[in-house]
Amino acid sequence: MNNRSLVSIDDFSTEEIISTLDLAEQFEKEPVQKLLEGKVIATLFFEPSTRTRLSFESAINKLGGKIVGFTDASSSSVTKGESLHDTIRMVSSYSDLIVMRHPIEGSARYASEVASVPVINAGDGANQHPTQTMLDLYSIRKTQGTLDNLNIFMVGDLKYGRTVHSLMMAMSRWNTVFNFIAPEELKMPDEFKLYLDNLGLKYYEHSDFNDIISKADIIYMTRVQKERFSDPIDYEKVKNIYVLRNSMLENTKPTMRILHPLPRVNEISPDVDSNPKAYYFKQALNGVFTRQAIICKLLNIK
Amino acid sequence: MKEPKQLSVSAIQNGTVIDHIPAKNLFKVIHILGLDKFDHQITFGTNLESKKLGKKAIIKIADKYFENADINRIALVAPDAKLNIINDYEVVEKKVVEVPDYITGIAKCMNPKCITNFEQVKTRFRVVSKKNVTLKCLYCEKITDQENMFII
Numbered sequence: 001m002n003n004r005s006l007v008s009i010d011d012f013s014t015e016e017i018i019s020t021l022d023l024a025e026q027f028e029k030e031p032v033q034k035l036l037e038g039k040v041i042a043t044l045f046f047e048p049s050t051r052t053r054l055s056f057e058s059a060i061n062k063l064g065g066k067i068v069g070f071t072d073a074s075s076s077s078v079t080k081g082e083s084l085h086d087t088i089r090m091v092s093s094y095s096d097l098i099v100m101r102h103p104i105e106g107s108a109r110y111a112s113e114v115a116s117v118p119v120i121n122a123g124d125g126a127n128q129h130p131t132q133t134m135l136d137l138y139s140i141r142k143t144q145g146t147l148d149n150l151n152i153f154m155v156g157d158l159k160y161g162r163t164v165h166s167l168m169m170a171m172s173r174w175n176t177v178f179n180f181i182a183p184e185e186l187k188m189p190d191e192f193k194l195y196l197d198n199l200g201l202k203y204y205e206h207s208d209f210n211d212i213i214s215k216a217d218i219i220y221m222t223r224v225q226k227e228r229f230s231d232p233i234d235y236e237k238v239k240n241i242y243v244l245r246n247s248m249l250e251n252t253k254p255t256m257r258i259l260h261p262l263p264r265v266n267e268i269s270p271d272v273d274s275n276p277k278a279y280y281f282k283q284a285l286n287g288v289f290t291r292q293a294i295i296c297k298l299l300n301i302k
Numbered sequence: 303m304k305e306p307k308q309l310s311v312s313a314i315q316n317g318t319v320i321d322h323i324p325a326k327n328l329f330k331v332i333h334i335l336g337l338d339k340f341d342h343q344i345t346f347g348t349n350l351e352s353k354k355l356g357k358k359a360i361i362k363i364a365d366k367y368f369e370n371a372d373i374n375r376i377a378l379v380a381p382d383a384k385l386n387i388i389n390d391y392e393v394v395e396k397k398v399v400e401v402p403d404y405i406t407g408i409a410k411c412m413n414p415k416c417i418t419n420f421e422q423v424k425t426r427f428r429v430v431s432k433k434n435v436t437l438k439c440l441y442c443e444k445i446t447d448q449e450n451m452f453i454i
Contacts, residue, residue, distance in 0.1 A: 008443070083421055106417035106441025125415055127442055191445075 004298055005112035005119040009130040009170050016297070017170070021138050023302055024286070024293035027062075031289065035301050036065030042095035043069035044087070045122075046078065046102040051262065052122050052131075055284070056099050059291035068094060085114050092116040097299060100124075118298040126162055131294060132261060133166040135287040140171075140218055142286070143257040143279060147171070151215050153179045156222035156242050156267060158188040163261045164222055168192060178203035179212065183238040185229060209242055214251040219244070221260045221267050221280075239266075246271040259283050311347035317364040319386040320376075325349050327379040328359035330453045334376050334408060335368075342366045354382065370397075377401040378408060378435055379453060401432040409437060412450040416442035425454070 006012065012020065027033070041060045045053055048071060060067055068091075070076045078087065084107060091098055092115045100111055101122040108121035108128065123129040141147050152171060154164045158180050168178065169192075178196065180188045180203060187205065196203050206212055213219060224242055229235040243266060244258065260268060260280040272278050296302040323331050328348050332338055343364040352358035367387065376383060377399045387395040405427045411418045418425045418441055427437035427446070437446045 084417070085421060103415075104417050104420055105413060105415045105444070106411075106439065109441045110417045110421070110423055125442075 005108075005115070005121075006130050006294055006298060007108045007112050007119065007121045007124075008128045009133045009166055011130070014173050017134070017137065017173075020134060020290070020293045020297050021141055023296060024134075024138050024289040025142075027289040027292040028286070031062050031292070033062070034064035035296055036060065036063040036299075039065045039096045039299070040094065041065050041067055041295070042091045042098045043067055043122075044076070044091060044098060044100045044102075045069065045071050046073045046076070046100070046107075048072045049101050049123060051284070052101060052129075055287045056120075056122065056131075056291055059288045059295060062288070063292055063295065065295075069099075084111065088114045088119075097295060120294060120298065126160070128166060129162055130166065131287070131291055132163050133170050134294060135283065135290040136163070136167050136220075136259060136261075137170060138286050138290045139257075139259055139279060139283040144217055144255065148174045149176075150174075150217040151177045151179065153181060153213055153216040153219045154188075154222070155181045155209060155219060155244070156224050157186045157228060158182040158222070159186040160225075160228055161222045164188075164220065165192060167220065169195070172196060172199055172201055176201060179206065179216070180204070181206045181209050181212075181242070183207060183224070183234075183242065185234060185238075186224065209244075210248075211251060213248065214253070216252060216256050219252075219256065219258045221258060221264070223263075223265055223267055243267050243269060244272055245269040246275055249275055249277055252277065311345050311350075311360055311362055313391060314343075314345075314362045314364045314388055315391055317342070317362065317366050317388055318368060319388060320361045320363075320373075320380075321358070321384045321386065322352065322355060322382050323359040323361065323376075323380045324355050324382075325357035325359045328361070330379040331359075331361065331376050331383075334379065334453070335372070337361070337363070340366070370400075371402070373397070374400050374402045375405075375408060378405065378451065381435065401429055401435055403429055405429060405437060408453060409446060410452040410454050411439045411442060411444065412446040412452070413439065413442050413444040416444065418442075 057067055088111045097118050099120045099122050103125050105125035105127040108124040112119040121128055158164055226235050256277055257279040258277055325348050345362045348359040349357045383399045385397040386393045407424050411425055417423055426440040430436050430438045435448050
């Protein structure tokens, strides 16, 4: 990988994904390794995202790198009317790698074309968030021992959920069975189902959230957001249906694990947290190891 | 009364004739090919009768021959266009336009939240369907279909 960027998970081949996950495993065993000594990483957050930024900064700190950047656009020269093009050109000359979050879709791809250093997309609007996908893959492989022949249940907002779309696309590289559980208004869009059809992968759609989950290897929960509904009454009707409660987990596989990109609101009842099948907080920690691995891969350090 | 055998648009001795352009898209074709900046002799005809298109337009450009890659740029607005290469008043070669795999510039991404609609970025698309031309933006990864295609 020579001056490669990670804008979309599709930028990595399956082999590159696997080797990144392997490297992340090494960082889980030994998180503090001074591999970025003397390196400067720019973290440009044109919109605030505390969780993602802290995860990246933690990863960079554990690798001994230094951080420059800003945490929201109001403290950058964007307020003076500087274009993204100019900001990226300027920051390229100050840093060895750029981590960027930006509200406009496609901004990360554009930045990667303008920058003379690798760019990691930390979310570009509703488009891509590949490091989230990578940590989801890491969490799945770690808890199941494999990425092959798994039954993945995705629950909640499957229409607008960026993370479920990216994860679905990524998991379609392996032999995966998908089950989509969503209210009518938030069903998986046809273009993604067509994509699975073309690959010959099986998927099932359900509107009920019930015993069907006994087949799951992974339950990937997402938040059903009120603002997605044009009629607030429709939201009231579904808001309590797609909630995972501890009592529902009784007949699920012992190896099954629950993932959630966080933040959660009420879609996972707090009584699930103490169940060993709850994995979402550990999943967030995995984000640090996978981000360490991605940074090192793109800088050709490991 | 006998119909006079006459061309609606006068013939050229040498050059290129682009026929079967949908009449409503004539000016888009002119714009895409940059004909407004040519100093060659050019004649246009529009709203001519066509069995296939209803109303068609035709462009005759004297002493000009196009590269395939250049001419294929008009495929978005004139997918059925036919080219006749003229040499000494004779058609020496016929060509059809082909929808390319990738399109740079020309079309606007229909996603209002796409970076190409915020900064001066030349649009780039992968053609995902050639029949009913459908474009996938290489920046925001959203689809722009024929109905919503806007030529820049």
